[in-house]
Amino acid sequence: MRSLSKVLLALIAAAAGALTAAGPAAAASTPHQLGGLDLGAYCRSIGYPDAALTGSTAYDWHCVAGDGSRHDLTLEAACRWTYSTDEAVDRIGSFTDPTSVRCWRVTSATVSPAIDDYCVSTGHSAAALLGGTVYDWRCVNYSRVDPVYFDVSLPEVCRYTAGGAATIDRFRDFYDARSWQCRV
Secondary structure, eight states: OHHHHHHHHHHHHHHHHHHHHHHHHHHHTSOEEEEOOOHHHHHHHTTOSEEEEOSSSGGGEEEEOTTSOEEEOOHHHHHHHHHTOTTEEEEESOTTOTTOEEEEEOOSOEEOOOHHHHHHHTTOSEEEEOSSSGGGEEEEEOOSSOOEEEEOOHHHHHHHHTTTOOOEEEESOTTOTTOEEEEO
């Protein structure tokens, strides 16, 4: 009886060890929010005295030279510098809120969101692009009178596209409606 209990204890300990070993690896493969940015520190690291917000959108952050001239900065590069990893990407929560930029650790896997398939799977006729920015996607129901448009949730589209896997939705260029990415 004692040898059986020793075997069972050994099996339980081995299983617990395997689960513990699998835990961090599994966690590393899902998107993880790292945090915000210190754009002033990033600009200083590339030779400028500071950063400045010169407007009301996430694209209005600039590095500022000693003479006051503004220079573009790359939010993704700032994330990689801030968190010392090439696995970091920026995600703009709201284009019209310049303080909504966060950095995320992701894998190299990039999936294009299946917006049309998602719309159809939720009972709509199709997806429609009503403008040129990333925020101009809608699901549409066609009728005999006029089409009816519905908002699209890109986090839901990404979950659908990735088969339920954990993802973050991000765009590369606000002014390119087709630049959405699902990052895992």
